[in-house]
Amino acid sequence: MPQIVDSDDTTPLLRDDASSNDSQDEDYKSRWRSIRVMYFTMFLSSVGFTIVITSLWPYLQKIDDSANASFLGWVVAAYSLGQMVASPIFGLWSNHRPRREPLVCSIFINLSANIYYAYAYLPRTNNKFHMLMSRACVGFGAGNVAVVRSYVAGATSLKERTNAMANMSACQALGFILGPALQACLSFVGEHGFTVKIIDLQLNMYTAPALLATVFGLINILLVLLVLKEHRVDDHGRHIQAINYTSEDRVDINEETEETIDQVAVLTSNVLFFVIMFIFAVFETIATPLSMDMFAWTRKDAVLYNGIIICCIGFESILVFLVVKVASQRVGDRPVLLVGLAIIFCGFFILLPWGNHYPKIQWADLKNNSLVSEMSKAVIVSNSSSDPTGCPFEQTWCQYTPAIHLAQYITSDILIGVGYPACNVMSYTLYSKILGPKPQGVYMGWLTASGSGARTLGPVFVSQVYTLLGPRWAFSLICGMVVGAIILLSAVYHKLIAFSVRHGRTVE
Numbered sequence: 367m368p369q370i371v372d373s374d375d376t377t378p379l380l381r382d383d384a385s386s387n388d389s390q391d392e393d394y395k396s397r398w399r400s401i402r403v404m405y406f407t408m409f410l411s412s413v414g415f416t417i418v419i420t421s422l423w424p425y426l427q428k429i430d431d432s433a434n435a436s437f438l439g440w441v442v443a444a445y446s447l448g449q450m451v452a453s454p455i456f457g458l459w460s461n462h463r464p465r466r467e468p469l470v471c472s473i474f475i476n477l478s479a480n481i482y483y484a485y486a487y488l489p490r491t492n493n494k495f496h497m498l499m500s501r502a503c504v505g506f507g508a509g510n511v512a513v514v515r516s517y518v519a520g521a522t523s524l525k526e527r528t529n530a531m532a533n534m535s536a537c538q539a540l541g542f543i544l545g546p547a548l549q550a551c552l553s554f555v556g557e558h559g560f561t562v563k564i565i566d567l568q569l570n571m572y573t574a575p576a577l578l579a580t581v582f583g584l585i586n587i588l589l590v591l592l593v594l595k596e597h598r599v600d601d602h603g604r605h606i607q608a609i610n611y612t613s614e615d616r617v618d619i620n621e622e623t624e625e626t627i628d629q630v631a632v633l634t635s636n637v638l639f640f641v642i643m644f645i646f647a648v649f650e651t652i653a654t655p656l657s658m659d660m661f662a663w664t665r666k667d668a669v670l671y672n673g674i675i676i677c678c679i680g681f682e683s684i685l686v687f688l689v690v691k692v693a694s695q696r697v698g699d700r701p702v703l704l705v706g707l708a709i710i711f712c713g714f715f716i717l718l719p720w721g722n723h724y725p726k727i728q729w730a731d732l733k734n735n736s737l738v739s740e741m742s743k744a745v746i747v748s749n750s751s752s753d754p755t756g757c758p759f760e761q762t763w764c765q766y767t768p769a770i771h772l773a774q775y776i777t778s779d780i781l782i783g784v785g786y787p788a789c790n791v792m793s794y795t796l797y798s799k800i801l802g803p804k805p806q807g808v809y810m811g812w813l814t815a816s817g818s819g820a821r822t823l824g825p826v827f828v829s830q831v832y833t834l835l836g837p838r839w840a841f842s843l844i845c846g847m848v849v850g851a852i853i854l855l856s857a858v859y860h861k862l863i864a865f866s867v868r869h870g871r872t873v874e
Contacts, residue, residue: 393605397597401521401530403589404514405537407469410582411508412541414476415445417549417575418483420672423654424665425572428557429487430494435655437494439829442651444498445505446821452509453818457811460513468513469590476507477583484573484580488566509814516810519798521597524864528694528795535791536687543680549575550673553666571669627801628868631861632809634854635797636816638703641851642789643817645710647824648844649782650676652832660770662726662755675776679783686787699792699799700862704855706788711848713781716774717841725769726756763836770837802865 418425419442426433426441456468483500486493514534522530552574559570567573599605653676658668693702757764794813801809831840855862 393597396595397521397599399593400595400597401518403594404517405534406589407473407586408511408514408534409537409541410586411476411511411514412538413545413548413582414480414504414541414579415508416542416545416676417579418545418572419650420546420549420654420669420676421553421572421575423658424557424669425486426494426497427665428572429497430492433494435833436829438655439651439825439827441494441498441501442647442825442829443822444502445508446647446818446825448502448505448818449508449511450505450815450818450822452506453512453814454808454811456509457512457516457808457814460516461808464596465513465517466590466594469510469594470587472507472510472513473583473587473590474507476504477580479503479507480576480580480583484567484576487568487573505818509811509818512811512814515794515798515814519801519810521599523599524799524866527798528699529691531795531798532687532691532694532791535787536684539680539683539687539787542683543677545575546673546676546680548578550670550677552578553670553673557666571666627865628861630858631800631863632797634858634862635793635800636813638789638851638855639793639797639813640816640820641847642707642710642786642793642820644820644824644827645714645844645848646782646786646790647821648828648840649786651825652828652837652840655829655832656770656837657775658755659757659761659764660725660775661772664755675779679779682780682783683787686784687791690788690791694792694795699796700855700859702788703792703796704852706785706792707848707852707855709781709785710789711785711845711852713778713785714841714844714848716781717770717778717837718845719768719770719836719838721768721771723769723771724767725764727764728754728756728758761833761836763834763838767836767838796862799864800862 422441423435423438426438452472456472459468479500482503483497486497486500489496518530518534519527549571553571555569555571555574557570557572559568559574561568569577597605653672654668657663657672658665663671690702794810797809797813828840831843
């Protein structure tokens, strides 16, 4: 009979208290060391993505003049498309083999792709497609998120689960903070930087972050190889044989696993996660172009200021995770998810344009109340500045859509910074509880693929709608989507319960 290891109800951020007896137990210590490696892997995955996100648009413009805002949507989406393809593959792999294998493979792909990204300027033609491919490969490597989540879900008891998931989300948020912060620091290298001739590398504010992400990837591989061990516990914290630990010593995990999973709850969780990630993908994609259009920021200003804003949102997210851990214990996971969606709705509703102030147009001689159709091209003279600012002349909605005020933008950032992390951690915490004690690699792979699909479609959707119709249409449609998610959650509220609660073994 396996020895029962009691779990602690209050797992603090990045530090997990245990009784004095548990602290002497080597399995317990090894389990939490391995979980912390997963925290760190999630942290580095987040850094690897966000460290280039604010500079993606100006870098794309710099290396390929033919790239436009619509193509930016495809570049951002390429990351998520790669992750969507890879997540079920790595999830299935992790169900049958030691998780060290898919983790090392995926991280190596990720760091190789970051090197490719840093050299995207080098080819003489089609540079934008090289950037597209590099981001798709970075995303493919990021498919290991499914492995990370399934490991943490399988290595924690039901009581530990919400705390562990919140800790993992906090690490993700720390990466979310440090990525843009590091990019903002590296922006002082400048657009031109300097050239390392021996390897034909231009080291500047666009390539340096990708190379730094490569170094982080090497550190991550070492930690996975040297520290990570296989551990699995059931919903009550009892150690059980990890099915993917060895091929010859597999045992039946538990007769509990023969009981069915509520597929309606699984499908609903995937749909809600899709909506949450779609919304955030829209937010992170549109931030730089929107701020450049509405506030007439230069490319360098947009990278710096949005980096600072996203950094602040990341700090805010950590506070939210601390509150969520307490709130979910008091009122449950589902109410927290519902409140988070309502806050996100408020964030996008506030972002709708209003008033009589219109954005500055990129051309000096074009007035806000002019009609493009009645103007001769000879009248339109470019700014003397080498980096024109304002809303592009080609986006005709700039002439009749009111500008979004900076106060609106910052208020929206604050609200989304509260709602998104709460929804994110609650959605996959609920999902892991719904799945129960079965190996969750494939299911977590589908959840990650669902989120990646959202991050693929979100940037394409917003770049097309925003470019053609403007922010009023783009954000109105997002508000409608959030309302739909709230209605869906309310309709299936009673089904989103833990596996052991559904089968009567645990009282909610």
